[in-house]
Every structure is written in structure tokens, then in C-alpha cells.
Amino acid sequence: MKNDFGATCAATGRGVLNVEIQIRGISGSRIVQDYQDGRTEALAFYAGAPRDVESYRAKAAEVDSRFDAEARRRAAALIHAPSADAAAKLEEVRAGNGLIVTTGQQPGLFTGPLYTIYKALAAVRLAEALERSLGRPVLPVYWIASDDHDWAEANHTYVVDGSNTLHRITLDAPEDAPPASMRNRVLGAEIETALDRFVQFLPNTEFAGDLLDLLRACYRPGKSVATAFGELLMELLAPFGVGFVDGGSAELKQAASELMARELDAAAHHEEIFARRTRELEAAGYRAQVPVLEGATNVCYEDEAGRERLFRDDGGFILRGTGRRFGRDELLAELAARPDRFSGNVVLRPVIESAVLPTVAYVAGPGELSYFAQLGPLFDAHGIRMPVVFPRFSVTLIEPKVRKVLDKFGVEVEDFRQPVHELAGRVVRSELPAEVTEAIGTLRRHLTEGYARLIEATKAIDPTLKGPLEKARNAGHVQLAEVEKKIVHHLKQQNTLGLEQLEKARTNLYPDGAPQERVLNVFQFLVRYGRDLLAAVAERMEVELDAAAVSTR
Numbered sequence: 001m002k003n004d005f006g007a008t009c010a011a012t013g014r015g016v017l018n019v020e021i022q023i024r025g026i027s028g029s030r031i032v033q034d035y036q037d038g039r040t041e042a043l044a045f046y047a048g049a050p051r052d053v054e055s056y057r058a059k060a061a062e063v064d065s066r067f068d069a070e071a072r073r074r075a076a077a078l079i080h081a082p083s084a085d086a087a088a089k090l091e092e093v094r095a096g097n098g099l100i101v102t103t104g105q106q107p108g109l110f111t112g113p114l115y116t117i118y119k120a121l122a123a124v125r126l127a128e129a130l131e132r133s134l135g136r137p138v139l140p141v142y143w144i145a146s147d148d149h150d151w152a153e154a155n156h157t158y159v160v161d162g163s164n165t166l167h168r169i170t171l172d173a174p175e176d177a178p179p180a181s182m183r184n185r186v187l188g189a190e191i192e193t194a195l196d197r198f199v200q201f202l203p204n205t206e207f208a209g210d211l212l213d214l215l216r217a218c219y220r221p222g223k224s225v226a227t228a229f230g231e232l233l234m235e236l237l238a239p240f241g242v243g244f245v246d247g248g249s250a251e252l253k254q255a256a257s258e259l260m261a262r263e264l265d266a267a268a269h270h271e272e273i274f275a276r277r278t279r280e281l282e283a284a285g286y287r288a289q290v291p292v293l294e295g296a297t298n299v300c301y302e303d304e305a306g307r308e309r310l311f312r313d314d315g316g317f318i319l320r321g322t323g324r325r326f327g328r329d330e331l332l333a334e335l336a337a338r339p340d341r342f343s344g345n346v347v348l349r350p351v352i353e354s355a356v357l358p359t360v361a362y363v364a365g366p367g368e369l370s371y372f373a374q375l376g377p378l379f380d381a382h383g384i385r386m387p388v389v390f391p392r393f394s395v396t397l398i399e400p401k402v403r404k405v406l407d408k409f410g411v412e413v414e415d416f417r418q419p420v421h422e423l424a425g426r427v428v429r430s431e432l433p434a435e436v437t438e439a440i441g442t443l444r445r446h447l448t449e450g451y452a453r454l455i456e457a458t459k460a461i462d463p464t465l466k467g468p469l470e471k472a473r474n475a476g477h478v479q480l481a482e483v484e485k486k487i488v489h490h491l492k493q494q495n496t497l498g499l500e501q502l503e504k505a506r507t508n509l510y511p512d513g514a515p516q517e518r519v520l521n522v523f524q525f526l527v528r529y530g531r532d533l534l535a536a537v538a539e540r541m542e543v544e545l546d547a548a549a550v551s552t553r
Helices: 030-037 053-066 069-077 084-095 115-134 190-200 208-218 225-240 250-265 267-283 328-337 349-356 366-372 376-381 400-409 413-417 420-430 434-457 463-494 496-509 523-529 532-540
Strands: 011-013 020-025 099-105 138-144 156-160 166-170 243-246 296-303 306-313 316-319 342-344 359-364 388-391 393-398
Touching: 020 532, 030 366, 030 388, 053 115, 053 359, 053 388, 069 084, 084 138, 084 243, 099 115, 099 243, 115 138, 115 225, 115 359, 115 393, 115 532, 138 225, 156 523, 166 190, 190 208, 208 225, 208 523, 225 243, 225 532, 250 267, 250 296, 250 328, 250 342, 250 349, 267 296, 267 376, 316 328, 342 349, 349 359, 349 376, 359 366, 366 388, 393 400, 393 532, 400 496, 413 420, 413 496, 420 496, 434 463, 523 532
Parallel strands: 099 138, 099 359, 138 243, 359 388
Antiparallel strands: 011 020, 020 393, 156 166, 296 306, 296 342, 306 316
């Protein structure tokens, strides 16, 4: 299957795992779709097209021009290679021939939602395709965004139990806890409580023992949220040769400190060029993902009071949450002495990544793909060509019990985007006896035709009768619609079991009203199908690049 990233692009297969794996392009804002469709008005905001091998070739040339032997040595020192395959590719990066494909995510509880894993697998498959097309080793790297401090996003996960009930597992924390980054937020005894609750909703299978031991080994009191997340990902992704970078490590902060200093000094200018690009994006009919905040820098500062964004203030800087102020020289001195306290915000992080790593492409979700459209001028300001943005795949796992319901009612996964009562009404209407459907249709047609004849016949009497007659006709249609609703309601009552099945299917496919991949945890499926499930998903992520002439550099 050729992957055109379109909404209609889908691959489906069960294989030996007896679970259906459905692959599609991601959905999102208009620019997400236009970019995947290769529309020139969208591509103008990016560094090429995601299937155009020449876009990657151009970025690889730019990487080679910036990364000499010493820069590559420093880059390789930032990457952890937990497997022999990753270590071999990392050595190629250090030696000067290897390139990198990155992706990443904020640490989530027990890996967070499924797409956390899918992004990594997409990076693996893109790296393989680029190796074939460029004739060079390409290492997939997962950037653990351990500087992020959004606790409300990181503190929970979801699982569906054997009775098809959705459960939210939340990691409690003191209400007055500072907004610390995930590298500084340490797990306490509450992690054991959360893990016990999570495990109780998982089935007891032949795969459960090993996987649950892994979870308990990674998530223990005393570890940081980022460390636990990273250890678990490394173990799950070891067979795929993935390298890892801790975005909050002291080594990376030191490597990025010079860029961070430039960013602080140029904060006003960078706000201006970011705002200009945002206006250009909106003028092209697209919505900006990241708002422009007046006076805001792209740098965050973290101390004992938590992590905050720095704002420009009368020639210096201020943390608006705590009110702490810095003079310019004071802040730059603090950066030189304590680079571990500084980090890039959401728009600077990709620039830092490309500055310290020989990255040719970034595998993005819909939100990331949207905000990359705003970042070109910021990359340019730091003398870096933006990497090619590759949309991750959207994956839906359809278990046999769910497939039976879909087939029984003749519905597809996307049908569950609508509220289940609307879908149920549509399904029930399709099951109305033919004679009922025919009678309603006939009555509706006769109502329309009869009033049309009556309106025509009364013209000679008084043309103003048309209004009251049309009103009466419309009222008749409303009453007929109400009658149809009552019939459907009675049919629903007779099909309670079937409607419950639809509701359970929706819980598995669109839990809490969102796509499965954005809600459910991967362990729900791993304990049923084993770790081979990840390889099966990766295999179905087919990446084909155009103009695939091999370079023999």
C-alpha cells in the first residue's frame, strides 16, 4: 500500500495476533490535511513535502554543512543507545555518515496514550525508508521531553476492563505542589497505589506476568516521572533500535546554553518574526496553533518554585508567576552558571533539537505539525534549516469482539465520532421494517404533493393563502417526523442489547469521545497480544518516498 497520508489511506490486517490493525493518515486542522495532501499553499510553511526524498536530501546536506567531527561527537554523547542496533547506528552518527530521525513526547503515566508508542514506531519506519533512499545509516531517536511541567496531562492514563468499562487511573499529588518539570517531579508511595489500580483492570494472560513485572520495575517510589517513563520506553522499544535523548539532562542543557543565550538577547526580534509568520499563516486561511504572547520569550526558567516562562520586562526579564526579576546580565550569568535551570518552550524545543543533533526529520502528531508551520523564521534566525516534518500514522486496534459489533450493525470506526445516541438512531432506522419505511416515505411524498396541488388550486381564490398552507404543510412534516421518532424509540427499546453493544464498541474505539490512540494505554493490548503486537503495528506502517534514487555518498 502506498502511503499518501490521506484520510482514505488505510491498511487493515489481523495476522497471527487475531487483532485488526487499521492504519490511516492523521486528522487535524486544515493545514494538517493540506500538508498531507501536498497542497502548495501549505507546503510553503515547511521545509519540503513528507514523501519527497529531495526534501530530505536537502536537509541532509544542510546537516552535513553544520556538523563537523567535533559537533557529531558532542551530538552522539547526548544519545543513549540501549540496544546493539541503536549503538551501531549511533557509531555511524559519530563517525560522520549517520543521520537522525527524531520524535518525542512529554512523559505520561505508564507511557500515557497509545500514540506515544506509535510515534516511535513511525520514526523507526521513516528511518528505514530514508536509509534506502539516501544510502546512509539513519538512527531513530526518541526525545523525552522531561522539561515539560504539564502535570494535568502527565498524571493519568485510561484502561478499559473486561466488562468494557473505561477507567481513569490518576496519580495524586499535593494540591500546592509547584509546577515542576517531569525530571524534577519524584514519585512517592502514590505510584504503587496507582499501579495496583491500573493492574486490577488488566486481564490475566500468558503475557501479563513479564509485562507487569516490567511496569513495577520502572515505576517505583524515588524515581522521577521522566526516569520511569524513559526506562519503560527503552525496554519496550529495544527491539526496534531506537536511541533516546533526555531533553532535561545536564549535558543537553550545557550543549544548548549558547543558543539559549542568543534567544534571550534576541527575544524581542524573535517575537516580531514569530508574530509576522503567524499573520502570514492566518492570511493563508490557516489557524495558528501557538498564540503570540506580547513580551514572552521562548525560554523557561525552573527553580524550587517551579518552571515558568520568562517575559521581557524593562530591559530585563520577569517570572510573572512568582514576580522574580532578573537584569539581562544577571540572567545570562545565571544561564552560564546553571544551564540546567533553563529550557526552551514548545516552539524553541525543535530548534534546540536541530541545533544539537544531526536531525533530518521530525515525526509529528497533528498539533506539532500545525505549530511547525509557525517555526520557519525561528529556525532561520538561528541559522538552521527546519527539518522535514513527517506526519505520524493514526492507528486503531480492533479486537474480534468489537469487529463483530461493527459487522453486525454495518458501521465503521469513523462512525463513532458522532454521539452514540445519534449513531444508534441511524442504525435503528436502517433496521426499520421495509413496509414501515415505505409507508413513511409515501406519506411524506403525498403530504408534499397534496399541499402543492392545494396551493396551486387556491391561487385564484386568494394568493395570500399560500403562506398559511405552507405553514400547515410544514407542521404536517414536523408531526410526521415526531411519529417516526416514536417508532424508532420503540424499536430502540426492543433492541436494548444491540444498543449496549454499540456503546461498548464505542468505549473501545472512541473512549470518552476521543480516538482510541489518544486515550487508551498500550498495556491494555500488550497483555492480551504480547510484545509482538508492536512489531505487527510497525510492519503495517508503510513508508514510501518518491524519487528514491540511492545516493552512494
